Amino acid sequence: MVAALLLTLASAAPSATAEQTAPSDELQRAFADAAAEYRVPQSVLLGVSYLQSRWDGHGGAPSVTGGYGPMHLTDAATALAEAPHHSHGAEDARGDAARAPRTSDGTPVLERAALPARLKTLERAADLTGIPAEQLRTNTAANIRGGAALLADAQRKLGRAPGGSAADWYGAVARFSGADDTATATTYADDVFDVIRTGQDRTTDSGQRVSLRAQEGLRPDTSAVARLGLRTADRALTVCPVTVACEWIPAPYEPFGEGDYGNHDKANRPASQSVEYIVVHDTEATWDTTLQLVQDPEYVSWQYSLRSSDGHVAQHLRLQDVGWHAGNWYVNAKSIGLEHEGFLVSPDAWYTEAMYRSSARLVRYLAKRYDIPLDRQHIIGHDNVPGTLPSTIAGMHTDPGPFWDWAHYFTLLGRPFVPTAGPGASAVTIRPDYDRHQPVYTGCEKAGDTCAPHGSGAVRLHTAPDASAPLVKDIGLRPNGGDSTTGVNDTGARATTGQQYAVAERRGDWTAIWYLGQKAWFHNPRTEPTAVGARAALVTPREGLAQIPVYGRAYPEASAYPAGVPVQAVTPLPYKLLSGQRYVTGGSTPGEYYWATTFDASKHTVVRGKERYYEIQFGHRVAFVKASDVRVVRR
Structure with missing residues (x-):
C-alpha cells in the first residue's frame, strides 16, 4: 500500500x-x-x-x-507516482540568476503508510x-x-x-x-x-x-x-473565500547549509509590490507527495495546493510572501501560485469538477482582493510563463497542458470567452469547442506514440493555410532551427483558449495571427470556429524602428539600482518583434526587481525604475516589450 x-x-x-x-x-x-x-x-x-x-x-x-x-x-x-513536478527538467523554480538554482537532483524520499x-x-x-x-x-x-x-x-x-x-x-x-x-x-x-x-x-x-x-x-x-465525526481544519491563517474549504499547512522558512535557506522569500506585498498574476500549475504528483514537498525547506514553494478528489485547498504561504514556483523571478515576485493535483500528459487523468469549482472560487476571490484582471494575460498557466533568458526557455514547464479546460474554468470564473467584436476584427480570442476539438498529440506514454483522442483547448499553428504545411518554429525552444512537433509538451506552435492575438491575414477557413515574430495560421472555419472576434489594445513598433527586442521579465534600468544591489541585466530573448506586426497587450507595468538573496528579510529591497513595459501575448507564453519601443493601437 x-x-x-x-x-x-x-x-x-x-x-x-x-x-x-x-x-x-x-x-x-x-x-x-x-x-x-x-x-x-x-x-x-x-x-x-x-x-x-x-x-x-x-x-x-x-x-x-x-x-x-x-x-x-x-x-x-496499485501504482506509484513519478518524480514530482518541480523535479522535472532543468527549470529553476525560483528563476533568479542572483541565487544558485533551486532544482532537485531526483525524486525525494517519501514515507509509505496505509x-x-x-x-x-x-x-x-x-x-x-x-x-x-x-x-x-x-x-x-x-x-x-x-x-x-x-x-x-x-x-x-x-x-x-x-x-x-x-x-x-x-x-x-x-x-x-x-x-x-x-x-x-x-x-x-x-x-x-x-x-x-x-x-x-x-x-x-x-x-x-x-x-x-x-x-x-x-x-x-x-x-x-x-x-460524521470529522475534524476541524485549521484555517485561522488562511486567506480563502468562505465558499472554499481551506486549511493552513505552512511551508518552512528556514536557513541551512552555508548561507542558504528555503523555501520561499519573506516580503510585504502588495505594499512593496503589486500582485499581478495568478499562475495555474498541476502538481505532476499526488496530494500526499505534494504536501511533503512543500514542507521541505530545501525544496520550493507555492501559495495554494488543491486536491483532486474533493477540491480541498491547503494554503502554504502568507500572501505577502513570494513563492518559488514559476521559474521566472519577476513573475514569482508578482504572482500567486496554485498547484492542482494532476498529471498533464495523461488526457484521462482528469481534473475533477470539484477541483475546478474550488479553484475558480479561490481565483475569483484573489483577483478581487488584488484587482487582478480576469483574463488570460493575468490568469496564466505555468506553460505561459516566459523564460528569463535565452538559456532558460527550453527548461520552462508546460503544465497544466493542452487538456486543462480553460473555457470551462473561465465560465466558472464568471468570465466566459465570448465575441467582443465582429468576424472581421483586428484581433481574435482562441476558443475551440473543447469536447469536439481533438487535435492529435504524441508522447503521452512514449515519445512519438499517439495519445488517446481527447478534448483540447489548444489550436495548432502552421506556416501556411494548409493542414499539411509545417508547424511554425520557436527559435527559443530550438535555437538550431528544429521543427515544432505535436508532442503534448511542445508549446512551440500552440495557441490556447482565452489567449488573444492580432490578426495578420485571413484566407477562407484559415486565420493567421502574429506569433513569435512570424505569421502563424490555424484552421478557423465559419461553420465550426476555433476563435472569435475580439476588441483589444495592440502594440506595434514605433515609427522608424524596423524591429524591437522582446524580454522575459520587466526589470528596471541600471540607474534605478541603489548601492549594494547588483544591477540585473535586461537581456533580450532570441525573438524580434518586427515593424508591421501587432500583438495584444495586457497592460503596462513599471520595471521592477525584488532583491532577496538573504534569510534576513530586512535586507530585501524592491528596485523600481522609470522604464515601463507592456506585457504582450507573444507566443504561447507572454513576454514584455519596452514602452519606449512601441505605440499602442486600440481596435
Whole structure:
C-alpha cells in the first residue's frame, strides 16, 4: 500500500476492456436504474456524479487519485507516482540568476503508510454490491451502481433509511466526498446541491446526453454533518473565500547549509509590490507527495495546493510572501501560485469538477482582493510563463497542458470567452469547442506514440493555410532551427483558449495571427470556429524602428539600482518583434526587481525604475516589450 505516493498516471491509458460507446439514452437509464435499486434519489446520484466527473467515463482510465468512471470510484493502491513536478527538467523554480538554482537532483524520499479511505472507495463498493472490481472500473452501469451503493450505505450509517427526499441526503453526500474535515465535506455537499438546484444538461465524452432537471427550491437538511465525526481544519491563517474549504499547512522558512535557506522569500506585498498574476500549475504528483514537498525547506514553494478528489485547498504561504514556483523571478515576485493535483500528459487523468469549482472560487476571490484582471494575460498557466533568458526557455514547464479546460474554468470564473467584436476584427480570442476539438498529440506514454483522442483547448499553428504545411518554429525552444512537433509538451506552435492575438491575414477557413515574430495560421472555419472576434489594445513598433527586442521579465534600468544591489541585466530573448506586426497587450507595468538573496528579510529591497513595459501575448507564453519601443493601437 502507498500513502505519499499514489498513481503514476502520466502513462495511464484507457483499459482495453473499457465499455464502448452506448446508445444515447443508456447512461441516463443507468442512473435511473441504480437510483431505483439502491433507493437513492436520482437527482442526488446525478448531482454527485456531475461533481465527480461531469458524467464522463474517460474510457475506463483512472484519474490522478485513482478514480474510475462517472462516479469516480477510487482504487489507488496499485501504482506509484513519478518524480514530482518541480523535479522535472532543468527549470529553476525560483528563476533568479542572483541565487544558485533551486532544482532537485531526483525524486525525494517519501514515507509509505496505509491509503486513506477516500482513495479506496472502489474496494468498498465491490464489498457492498458484489460486483468485481474490474467491472466497477470498466463498466459504466456497474460503476454507477457502485456509487449508489456507497451513498445508500452512508445514509444508513447516519441512521436514516434510503429513499425519501433529496433534501434528506446532505449528510450522505458529505460522507461520499471522502473528506476528513467538516469544511471540505460541507463545501462538497453544498456544491452537489447547487448542481441539483440549478440543473445540468450536457453531452458526455461517450456522446451521450444526460440531463438533471433543476430543483430550484431545494433546501437540504444539513444537520447530519455534525454526526460524521470529522475534524476541524485549521484555517485561522488562511486567506480563502468562505465558499472554499481551506486549511493552513505552512511551508518552512528556514536557513541551512552555508548561507542558504528555503523555501520561499519573506516580503510585504502588495505594499512593496503589486500582485499581478495568478499562475495555474498541476502538481505532476499526488496530494500526499505534494504536501511533503512543500514542507521541505530545501525544496520550493507555492501559495495554494488543491486536491483532486474533493477540491480541498491547503494554503502554504502568507500572501505577502513570494513563492518559488514559476521559474521566472519577476513573475514569482508578482504572482500567486496554485498547484492542482494532476498529471498533464495523461488526457484521462482528469481534473475533477470539484477541483475546478474550488479553484475558480479561490481565483475569483484573489483577483478581487488584488484587482487582478480576469483574463488570460493575468490568469496564466505555468506553460505561459516566459523564460528569463535565452538559456532558460527550453527548461520552462508546460503544465497544466493542452487538456486543462480553460473555457470551462473561465465560465466558472464568471468570465466566459465570448465575441467582443465582429468576424472581421483586428484581433481574435482562441476558443475551440473543447469536447469536439481533438487535435492529435504524441508522447503521452512514449515519445512519438499517439495519445488517446481527447478534448483540447489548444489550436495548432502552421506556416501556411494548409493542414499539411509545417508547424511554425520557436527559435527559443530550438535555437538550431528544429521543427515544432505535436508532442503534448511542445508549446512551440500552440495557441490556447482565452489567449488573444492580432490578426495578420485571413484566407477562407484559415486565420493567421502574429506569433513569435512570424505569421502563424490555424484552421478557423465559419461553420465550426476555433476563435472569435475580439476588441483589444495592440502594440506595434514605433515609427522608424524596423524591429524591437522582446524580454522575459520587466526589470528596471541600471540607474534605478541603489548601492549594494547588483544591477540585473535586461537581456533580450532570441525573438524580434518586427515593424508591421501587432500583438495584444495586457497592460503596462513599471520595471521592477525584488532583491532577496538573504534569510534576513530586512535586507530585501524592491528596485523600481522609470522604464515601463507592456506585457504582450507573444507566443504561447507572454513576454514584455519596452514602452519606449512601441505605440499602442486600440481596435
